[in-house]
Amino acid sequence: MSDFPMTWQLGDRSVNRVGYGAMQLAGPGVFGPPRDRDQAIAVLREAVASGVNHIDTCDYYGPHVVNQIIREALYPYPGDLMLVTKVGAKRDEAGAWLPAFTPDEIEAAVHDNLRNLGLEVIHAVNLRVMGDGGHGLSEGTIAPQFERLARLREQGLIRHLGISNATATQIEEARGIAPVVCVQNHYNLAHRDDDAVIDSLAEARIAYVPFFPLGGFSPLQSGTLDTVAQQLGATPMQVALAWLLQRSPNILLIPGTSSLGHLRENLAVRELVLPDDAVATLNGIAG
Known part of the structure; x- marks a missing residue:
């Protein structure tokens, strides 16, 4: 078993760090x-059944389909299960990802999530900022949108708030409006622009949820990861996830898969401890 903390507070609940x-x-x-x-x-x-009590979703996956499957599979939900969704985007008929970022669109998306998940209250909602090209970051105020979410929280439709794909300035702006319990941004071994953000959030006891755990690797970086994984008898994905777990105790993982085999591989990182020399090699990937 890992010597690192394997739970973290997400709002009013302690969740297992591998979600x-x-x-x-x-x-x-x-x-x-x-x-x-x-x-x-x-x-x-x-x-x-394997201990996951933090599931990340949203109503524009599908759209609507994924939330409906979650409801079919898990409703009535276990008392310790925290469902976290996000709002701020939509899909067109061809499947393109488009902003849906007006306050009224934000509020409508919250109601879509409530309906399709079969909930009266959503455990947490992330405001997804649609940056350059959808995934890139872009500065700009998020106050009108986050204020609308804060109002829905005050009305009792949302328990906690978070923000996704946000800059440090936008994170601080959100925190000035209402409590923020999680930040979901692009971060991995090769993409470490958020190092300082992670550390400051850890001090504030705020969860950090990285997406794209293998996104943006160069062939050379992938080769280094492959070599370390072979030495440890693990898969590259397992090593990348284990590195994130050891990077900071406030990091919560949300690896996704539609395969039972891959699910079991992902959950096995709870038992994988990277030795110091492997961590040092992996730390050198960024740069």
């Missing part, structure tokens, strides 16, 4: 129904 991201339960391109709905349901049920 599950539901994005891959939709069809190709995160659009339309899955190829195998029964398999998707089986993955969700095994994840929860």
Whole structure:
């Protein structure tokens, strides 16, 4: 078992740091129904049975499909399960990702999530900032949108708030409006622009949830990761996830898959401890 803390406070609940991201339960391109709905349901049920109590989702996965599958698989939800969704985008008929970022669109998306998940209150909602090209960062105020979420929180429709794909300035702006319990940004071994953000959030006891754990690696960086993984008898994904767990105790993982085999591999990182020399080698990937 890892010597590192394996739980972290997410709002009013302690969650296991290895959670599950539901994005891959939709069809190709995160659009339309899955190829195998029964398999998707089986993955969700095994994840929860294996100790996952933090599931990341949103209503524009599909759209609507993934939340409906979560409800079919897990409702009535276990008392310790924290469902975290995000708002701020939508899909068109061709599956393109488009901003849906007006305060009224934000509020409508919250109601879509409530309806499709079968909830009266959502445990946490992230405001997803659509930056340059959708995934890139862009500065600009998020106050009108976050203030609307804060109002919905005061009305009792949302328990906690977070922000995703945000700059340090936007994170601080959000925290000035209402309590922030989680930040979900692009971060991994090769993409470490948020190092200072992670450390400051850890001091504030705020969770950090990285997405794209293998996104943006160069062939050379991937080769180094592959070598370390071979030496440890693990997969590259397992090593990348284990490195994140050891990077900071406030990092919560949400690896996603539609495969039971891959789910089990991802959950096995709870037992994988990287030795100091491996961590040093991996730390050198960035740069």
